Amino acid sequence: MADHELAPTCTRDQALAAGLTRAQLRDDGRRISRGLYVSRAVPLDVRAACLATLPVLPPGSAFSHLTAAALLRAPVEHRWPLHLSVPPDVYRPRRVRLRTHVRRLTDDDVVRHGDLPVTSGAQTWLDLAALLPAGELVAVGDALLRAGHLDGMGLSARLRRAGGVRGIVVARELAPLLSPLAASRPESLVRHALVAGGLPEPEVQIPIQDRWGNEVAHADLGWERWKVALEYEGRQHAEARQFGRDVDRYSLMGAGGWLVLRFAGRHLGRLDTVVDRAAAALRSRGAHW
Template identity: 60%
Template sequence: MTDIDLGTAYTWDDARSRGATRGQIAQDGRRIGRGLYLSSAVEPDLATRCRAWRLVLPGDAAFGLGTAARLYGAPVAEPAAVHVVVPSRRQLPRRAGLAVHERLVTEDDVVGDGGLPLTSGSQTFLDLAALLPPAELVAVGDALVRSGHLDAGSLARRLERADRVRGVVRARECAPRLDGRAASRPESLVRYWLVTSDLPDPQVQLPVHDRWGRVVAHADLGYAEWKVAVEYEGRQHADADQFGRDVDRYSLMAADGWLVVRFAARHLGSPVVVVERTRRALGSRGWRP
């Protein structure tokens, strides 16, 4: 706008009350909800859209579920609608682009992050437990722990008062499996498949020592007793420098008797393949069920 600065986000009523014409709003604004606009000068990313939605939401509303998880950096797809949690019995008008969920939440279940009210890491984990399969829930939980938005104590306290809440059984089953040392969603998925199989539980970020006791590498997952390492190779491993470091790392591990089982994106849809190849590797090193 050239004559009236409406800011990054505004409502139709506010813009009109400040003297903006219908044509000016149509030219400047990007409609994201009924009567709610973002300036075309800003990128409509999730955080920016959430800040805009705050203009029309009650003060006790918080962004939750997949929206909160995404803003926390957890590995979930960005939801088509912005998800909002409100206290039970509060009624909000239906708006396109907004999904409203009623919850029995306390002050501990809502936190401020980047200027936005979000459901806490433990509340977000509990809410997503009703929607995600266990392996994906563990991957989200690992990411929340890794980023500092979730810890075992706060999660235990939230789940303790969540009787009869939809998803609480799955949340309680998955909670002990969370580990913030997992560096990515694929690593979390591979670990989940292994720990829920009949194989021994792998160690996470296992240090690999050379004959002099020096740490020469860390395996994503591994079994020190049988010298078997399990690695996930993401796209970053195709980088020339990273590829060279990987060659050095795998050579040093092989020189000291380690067997490395490597997986890639093509294996993420085949948990049976991951488990059975790991089983064969362990069996070749003397492990027996």
């Protein structure tokens, strides 16, 4: 496509008008849906796929649900089809790899993300409340807050006018738990599991000070009152330099009287173990709840 000065995404008519033969289009273009292509010269990611569909979108529509979350870089696994929300008074595109949802969105519910119309962070999070498990919904909300696509006031306003839409009960229950300080999806999953397991709500990114009041570390999660901290360790913690920094950090935390529980990816599939160990650690420090 690039040899014929076409954009990385195009329609069949645009490609043929630019001089491509049908064979060239078939060889160079990856078909997204009927008559819509993405060049093999660029990665086929969710953004490219959405750009390719723009020519067939009805007025007032916006990418939504998992597609919007992926575009906003939330931690979701995005697969076909692309999700699109359209107003009730326009035609609904019926295409392979495109799923339409009919809903009436206000100007506050749609934003421009680059060249794409996308549901706002608040609308996207509300849409996903009917689709995702609670822990994953918290992880998405934390990520949207962290990236600046969501804020507390905007979310509260959207939830107030949500009426009886699907997922609203779960959304209102989980909204107070969201935090922009959560640094990753695993930390969000662990935090939700702790609260859902009946433990006191943990603090996020707790500054750890030495006896002279100098800040020497941060705990991913924990309870400063009882000096119990939880640390999630991803693959990067296995690197030699990071491992050395972690050893130093944990020894400083221990010297300050902190009990540190460390978890990794293997524990995300058995979060009940994380909850049980955290509860035992809290009780060992005299916590009651």
